Every structure is written in C-alpha cells, then in structure tokens.
Amino acid sequence: MSAATTTTAGTTAPPATAGLRTRRRRRALRTLAFLSPWLVGFGVFFAYPLAATVYFSFMDYDGFTAPSFAGLANWSYVLGDSPLFWPALRNTLWLVAATTVCRVVFGLGVGLLVTRIKRGAGLLRTLCFLPFLAPPVAATLAFVFLLNPGTGPVNGLLARFGIDGPAWFGDPAWAKPALTVLAVWGVGDLMVIFVAALLDVPREQYEAAELDGASAYQRFRYVTLPNIAPVVLFAVVTGVIQATQSYTQPLVAGQIASGAAGGSGRPFEPGYPDKSTLTLPQLVYQQGFQRFDYGSACVVALVLFTLALSLTALLMRRRSGVAAGAAGAAGAAGAGS
Template sequence: MALLSTAGPKALRHKRRRDRIRTLAFLAPWLIGFAVFFAYPLLATLYFSFTKYDGFTEPTFTGLKNWSYVLDKYPFFWQGLRNTLWLIVVMVSLRVIFGLGIGLLVTKIKTGVGFFRTVLYLPYLAPPVAATMAFAFLLNPGTGPVNHLLGTLGLPQPGWFTDPSWSKPALTMLAVWGIGDLMVIFMAALLDVPREQYEAAKLDGAGPWQQFRYITFPNITPIVLFAAVTGVIQTTQYYTQAIVASKVASGKIGSPGEPFEPGYPHGSTWTLPQMIYNLGFQRFDTGSACVVAVILFAISMAFTALLLRRKSGFLQED
C-alpha cells in the first residue's frame, strides 16, 4: 500500500514535468526569436546608452553623460521630439480615419468593386523614395500642378515642403495617399461583421450613424486598435520620406555627400530616427544614438498602453 501511495504523486510529478518540457519545446521558436531579436537588442541598447561607444572600440561606462548631452546640449533633440509626436498624433489618426472611411466606401460599392479596390491599393505599392519625389514635384510651390490648380481656382498656394508650416501636413498627405494597406485590413473586418445585426437594427429604426456606432465600430474595435498601434510603431521609425522630401525641397538631392540643412525647412521635417542616424552613423556616437532609441521605445510603449487602456474603457462602457 505504501508503494501505491508514493507511486501516484511521483507519476503525477513526472507527467507535469513532461508537459512543461513539451510546452517549452513548442514555445522554443518564439522564445529564441524574442530573446535574440527583441530582449537582447533592447538590453544592449539600454546598456550602450550609459557608455561611450563608437561601434568599433570597447565601450566605457560614463553614467548619465549621454543622456545629459542628448537632452540638454544636442541642438535638435526637442524639435525632433515635437515633430515626431506631431506625426504620431496627426498622421496616425488621419490614416486610421481615412483607411476606415475608404474601407466603408468600397464595401458599399455594388459594381466595379475590384477596379476601385485595385486603384486605391496601388499607391501603397509605390516605393517610398519614388512616391516622395513625385509628391515633391506635384507640390512644388513654383512649378507644381497642385499650386497651379489652386491658383486657377483663386485659392491660397502653400509652400508645402518649402514652408515650415506646411511640410508636416504635406508628409501627412503623402501617408494618407498610400492608405491601401489599412483599406484592405478594414475591408476584411467590415465584411466579417454579422449581417443579422444590421437587419435587426434596421427593424428597430436605427439609421446609418446608429448602425456604425453601435454595431460596426464595436465589432471592428480590435482592428482599429491594431491599425493604431502598428501606425504608432511605423511612425516612430519614420525616416525615408522625411529626409527625401527635405533633400528634394532644399535642392540637395544630387550628391550623396553634399551637406544640407537637417530637417529642411527650418527643422520642420527633422525626426528622432534621423537623429539616430546622425548620431550613430555620421558622428559615430553610438551611446547617444542609443539614448534616442530608448526614448523612441518608451514613446511607443506609452502610446500603446494609452490605446489599450482606451480600448478597455470603451468596452466597459458598452
């Protein structure tokens, strides 16, 4: 009887151990990928932000010296932070709104939906450099067709990429133009909303706005959250379009080594990812570049936490 009483717990422990090993085996690809491509780079970046490091020699610990330099002495940090936050708030919001609006429009079209879906998705496939250069040509304040049309209509003709007040709105227009990715995501979510809910709402006398507010939006809230979070992450990495637009507008696009004003005009297109490149690959100040990278990560986490909290609050209200 004693052997039987001890065999039970031992067999149970052995089974639990075997289940844990099996679970870890299934999780191993994700755990290895998380450790190699996320945890280690993040910890290394945080460590290098407290060191003097140029990418070639051994890093030496300097405490908060890099943080003090970036926050107090680097001349473009706060302007780059303001520009990046502006792009996150305005650009991401407009992309989500327009993506959802176009998705709703396309799902309502009865004929030619394939044509409109293709036409609206094609701008997303344009290479970022080519698309930015095309927009810089179209929005050229002197010879661009957009200002020529506005002048013909008697409307104001902005300076666009040559005007500090209009450079970020011009970049936002470029981002909204390539809205095809969000359009497809929202179309899939909208088509997945149960039709019977709309039919019941119509029987209760609900109009289009009530149907959207109480049926469509609650059903696609996770997709809206996904679009917003991924938009924030993409915008914190916003580099190519901003630097190409500033180079084209300043007329310095010809020679790769030709100096030009960062964030032309007047720093209005200067972003934190450009600062990382400037510090890490032009000045070889990897420690200070890691400081900016950590700040960008903190911004992404803060916006993600805020969006998740807003989503949970919205669901509790419903």
C-alpha cells in the same frame, strides 16, 4: 492491518509522485521545444539589442575605441543640451497624431464606400490599394514632384483658381502636412482590413435598426462601430507604431527639397526645412552613424522605444476600460429588463 496499509502506502506513493514529476517535466520540455523558435528570436533580435542599448546609453563609445563609462552624461546631453532632441520629439508626436487619425478615418471612409457601391467596387478597391504597393522612396519622389512649389501640378492647379500654393516640403509650416498627405495616399492596407471587417457585420442588426427607424448615422454609431471596434483598435495601434518609425519619407523629402539628393560631398543634416521634418529615428541615425556618438543615439532609441510602448499601452488600457464599461451597461440593462 494498519501497518500493512502504511507499508503499502509507503511503497506505492513515491513511484506515483515520481511519475507525476516525470510527466510534468516532459510536458515542460515539449512546451519549451515548441516555443524555442520564438524564444531564440526574442532573445537574439529583441532582448539582447535592448540590453545592449541600455548598456551603451551609459557609455562613451564612438564605434572605434573601447567604450568607457560616462554615467548620465549622455542622458543629460540628449534631454538637456541637445538642440535637436525636443524638435524631433515634437515632430514625431505631431506625425503620430496626424497620420494615425487621418489614415484610420480615410481608410474607414474608403472601406464604407467600397462596401456600399454596387458597381465598380472591385476597380475602386484596386485603385485605392495600388498606392500602398509603391516603394516609400519612389512614392516620396513622386509627391515632391507633384508638390513642387514652382513647377508642380498641384500648385499649378491652385493657381488656376487664384490660390497661391504653399511651398510644401520647402516650408516648415507645410512640410509635416505634406508628409501626412503622403501617408494618407498609401492607405490601401487599412482599406482592405476595414472592408473585411465591414463585410463581417451581421446584416440582421442593420435590418433591425432600420425597422426601429435608425438613421444612417445611428446605424453607423450603434451597429457598425461596436462590431468593428477591435479592428479600429488594431489600425490605431499599428498606425502609432508605424508613425513612431517615420524615417524614409521625411529624410527623402528633405533631401530632394533642399537639393542635396544629387550629392554635395558632405553629410546631409536631416530635418529640412528648419528641423520641421526631423524625427526621432532620423536623430538616432544622425547621432550614431554621422556623428559616431553611439551613447546619445542609444538614449534617443530608448526614448523612442518608451514612447511607442507607452502609447500602445495607453490605447490598450483605454480600450479595455471602454469594453468593461460597455459590458457593465449591457449587464445592467439586462438586469433591469
């Protein structure tokens, strides 16, 4: 009897195992088939360019002759000897902090205003969203005209009140604040996102808070913010990524303010005035396509990638820690009750 059982087990077990392996293989192939568009796009547009950037950062390459190994020479030049890298890094970090905070605060404020007013909410929402649709170059040209220190209407209005307006894009101390104002002007995308999030907050929580005597600030602090926290995190992360890619607005503003937009016959050196608007993306373009130093350009690009990745990871980690702490506090409160 035992021999028969062994024989039966011996004859039936391998086909069952083979069938299980076949099903697993088919499931894996189906999964790869569905993932193939993303895998191809990831490999072609991210993995390969990133690997090529790392490779050329160790090469002496001008785009015309064959690349030759340079070791750490490009890294040493960019991080130690380049007079442009550290100003560009400081300007980029300044813009990341200023534009992200101002856009999130202003977008949330406009969203709260739109959801609170009874009449004209649609018109206000449209007026706040329209600047976002303006092309970056056209918007920058309009702001350079408005903030022109000699003929601009902004300084003209300030002069009526006895205030001497700054030179804005012509002054190193005011060029980055002017770019921040330009970024806040086009905050319509965040406004729409915040409006949708605010309208999704349960009204019952506001009513319960009012019955408990909570003030307007307390309702915002303890009801609104916890409910829209994921949207705020999304706005901050996307704002950081967008700010690290600042290229068009600083470049166009510098060209117009310096008078080089008409074409002077020589390449425009970005960063006018006095390197105050020079950012890392502009430095990548300058090193790679104006000076044909692709090795140094790849080093700057890798630093920019690491910066954006680090800031995003830091924000996500802090968000996870805050959420874990809030969950622990809620659990402790529930256990105590």
